[in-house]
Amino acid sequence: MFIRYRQMAVAACAALLVIASASSSIQAQQVPTLRVYIARHGQTDGNLNRIAQGWTDTPLNETGRQHAALLAQRLQGVQLDGIYSSTLSRSRETAQTVAATKRGVTVVSLPELREVNLGRFENLKFDDPALKTRPLGEERGPEDGEKPSEVSARIKTAVDTIRAKYQSGTVLIVGHAGIVGNVMRHLMNLTPQDVAGISMANDELYMVELPQGFPPKVFKFIPQANFKEL
Numbered sequence: 001m002f003i004r005y006r007q008m009a010v011a012a013c014a015a016l017l018v019i020a021s022a023s024s025s026i027q028a029q030q031v032p033t034l035r036v037y038i039a040r041h042g043q044t045d046g047n048l049n050r051i052a053q054g055w056t057d058t059p060l061n062e063t064g065r066q067h068a069a070l071l072a073q074r075l076q077g078v079q080l081d082g083i084y085s086s087t088l089s090r091s092r093e094t095a096q097t098v099a100a101t102k103r104g105v106t107v108v109s110l111p112e113l114r115e116v117n118l119g120r121f122e123n124l125k126f127d128d129p130a131l132k133t134r135p136l137g138e139e140r141g142p143e144d145g146e147k148p149s150e151v152s153a154r155i156k157t158a159v160d161t162i163r164a165k166y167q168s169g170t171v172l173i174v175g176h177a178g179i180v181g182n183v184m185r186h187l188m189n190l191t192p193q194d195v196a197g198i199s200m201a202n203d204e205l206y207m208v209e210l211p212q213g214f215p216p217k218v219f220k221f222i223p224q225a226n227f228k229e230l
Helices: 002-029 062-074 089-099 129-133 148-165 180-188 224-229
Strands: 033-040 082-085 107-109 169-175 205-211 217-221
Touching: 033 180, 062 089, 082 089, 082 148, 089 107, 089 169, 148 180, 169 180, 180 205
Parallel strands: 033 169, 082 107, 082 169
Antiparallel strands: 033 205, 205 217
């Protein structure tokens, strides 16, 4: 008898959770909501060989073009109001692959969405001892690439530009590994510490949901090979 009552209690709790979740979803649907999909460009030979590319304009390789096609497939059926990329070809080509499947939507390339500039340290392998001598944070000089504050400021400009145009709707941003955290930071009004650990593989996809008057939500879409992250 106890087991039966316990099962009924569990079922009741589950039903309440479903109702609460549905109620929250209905409320979110009743207010203007901006949904921002965030993707990283497909793989390049620089990614494959673990090279710090920065602003070096390296194209997608064959695997990267497959990543771009997978992104387009994942977003099949999603009505996009805008698609944004950086001005680097690996980002633009990935975004254009998605745009080719969306009627009436073209890619807007923003220089503010470029990867972090590494200055004289670009095109070094990540395990190159010379890369480890790059000054930290705000101590970087002009030849050392961008300071974190400089990266944050330009990403904020890009996010503000997008949000000024879209208070609601759905947009896609195709960026780079080094800027994803800053994009999410400025979309959600977070601190640098909040986003310090954010990383993104070439074949992953995030979505930030921003319903007016409600807390933001973050969703992560991962490939089947990475289901261990669940």
